[in-house]
Amino acid sequence: MNPKxxxxxxxxxxxxxxxxxxxxxxxxxxxxxxxxxxxxxVEGRSGIRIQADTTLDxxxxxxxxxxxxxxxxxxxNAHILRDDPRIIALLQSTAKAERPVAAICAAPSALFKAxxxxxxxxxxxxxxxxxxxxxxxxxxxxxxxxxxxxxRGPATALAFALSLVATxxxxxxxxxxxxxxxx
Amino acid sequence: MNPKxxxxxxxxxxxxxxxxxxxxxxxxxxxxxxxxxxxxxVEGRSGIRIQADTTLDxxxxxxxxxxxxxxxxxxxNAHILRDDPRIIALLQSTAKAERPVAAICAAPSALFKAxxxxxxxxxxxxxxxxxxxxxxxxxxxxxxxxxxxxxRGPATALAFALSLVATxxxxxxxxxxxxxxxx
Numbered sequence: 001m002n003p004k005x006x007x008x009x010x011x012x013x014x015x016x017x018x019x020x021x022x023x024x025x026x027x028x029x030x031x032x033x034x035x036x037x038x039x040x041x042v043e044g045r046s047g048i049r050i051q052a053d054t055t056l057d058x059x060x061x062x063x064x065x066x067x068x069x070x071x072x073x074x075x076x077n078a079h080i081l082r083d084d085p086r087i088i089a090l091l092q093s094t095a096k097a098e099r100p101v102a103a104i105c106a107a108p109s110a111l112f113k114a115x116x117x118x119x120x121x122x123x124x125x126x127x128x129x130x131x132x133x134x135x136x137x138x139x140x141x142x143x144x145x146x147x148x149x150x151x152r153g154p155a156t157a158l159a160f161a162l163s164l165v166a167t168x169x170x171x172x173x174x175x176x177x178x179x180x181x182x183x
Numbered sequence: 184m185n186p187k188x189x190x191x192x193x194x195x196x197x198x199x200x201x202x203x204x205x206x207x208x209x210x211x212x213x214x215x216x217x218x219x220x221x222x223x224x225v226e227g228r229s230g231i232r233i234q235a236d237t238t239l240d241x242x243x244x245x246x247x248x249x250x251x252x253x254x255x256x257x258x259x260n261a262h263i264l265r266d267d268p269r270i271i272a273l274l275q276s277t278a279k280a281e282r283p284v285a286a287i288c289a290a291p292s293a294l295f296k297a298x299x300x301x302x303x304x305x306x307x308x309x310x311x312x313x314x315x316x317x318x319x320x321x322x323x324x325x326x327x328x329x330x331x332x333x334x335r336g337p338a339t340a341l342a343f344a345l346s347l348v349a350t351x352x353x354x355x356x357x358x359x360x361x362x363x364x365x366x
Binding site: 014015016018019020022023024026027034041044045046047048049050051125126152153154155156158178181182183 | 197198199201202203205206207209210217224227228229230231232233234308309335336337338339341361364365366
């Protein structure tokens with residue numbers, strides 16, 4: 001069965017990051033659900049309006065378990081995600097089940113708030129992890145630390161999404177999708 | 184006054200290409216209008232539904248002149264664009280007025296059909312310009328030939344969009360936006 005990936009998002013989402021995550025994971029064969037925190041149509045940080053597949057409440061109905069949770073960045077989206085107790089609980093339960101969680105740009109702050117970066121190296125958009133000890137911070141485009149993948153911003157979104165494909169499907173599938181994208 | 188850019192699109196649009204073009208040009212300060220050929224909500228090739236700013240007919244009302252027209256790729260979007268007489272007429276009138284036109288992925292085929300690639304070098308997704316003489320084809324990520332800019336696919340969308348920023352605003356603005364995106 002194809003892995004199930006949840007991508008929660010809200011207003012101000014960074015559109016390049018959002019579409020790159022969803023597009024690349026769907027090309028690989030993942031069953032990606034995009035879930036809005038605030039109504040069906042979400043306006044991104046650059047004014048592009050995207051229709052969510054469903055709402056977060058429906059997406060979190062008890063019958064569904066996700067194999068991976070990915071948080072796109074953009075503001076205020078990343079702060080809304082970080083400040084929503086449903087997101088924090090979802091990140092914690094996913095990590096506890098040893099399933100991968102991932103975040104890019106300003107969104108790794110939600111992983112920090114959920115307590116998931118303890119003992120992990122992470123990256124984010126510059127200045128977005130002010131409370132993470134500097135020795136745990138990296139400037140790499142994509143950082144994989146255990147089950148936690150983080151990345152920096154729009155220009156690193158493609159490498160981030162391809163690394164998530166590698167995590168779920170292996171390196172051969174990631175190379176195949178990269179080739180299709182001309183990466 | 185900020186330059187006006189038109190981005191026409193239809194079902195099957197490549198979502199990474201579409202959002203990268205719009206997001207990057209808006210970050211630079213362009214007034215970007217996204218215009219659907221077929222209703223308000225457009226489903227992309229990877230199933231992301233995007234709401235257009237307006238319809239193509241409204242966008243082409245005689246009072247508006249665009250400083251640049253940019254065609255995203257993805258199928259069937261690129262074929263729908265290529266086969267729409269309004270798009271062909273728009274490309275021809277924009278080029279005749281010596282304003283830039285641009286296309287990525289499968290969409291340069293619309294420039295070919297409009298007769299705009301005569302004497303120009305261009306690129307596209309592999310196999311998408313079968314009738315362009317091979318000496319006019321390039322494998323470069325982004326090709327600028329006179330007022331015509333072309334590019335190859337999702338992984339070259341960011342370089343393509345930044346080159347359009349350079350065309351409209353100059354290299355300094357393109358560098359500034361690239362820095363913001365962490366490119």
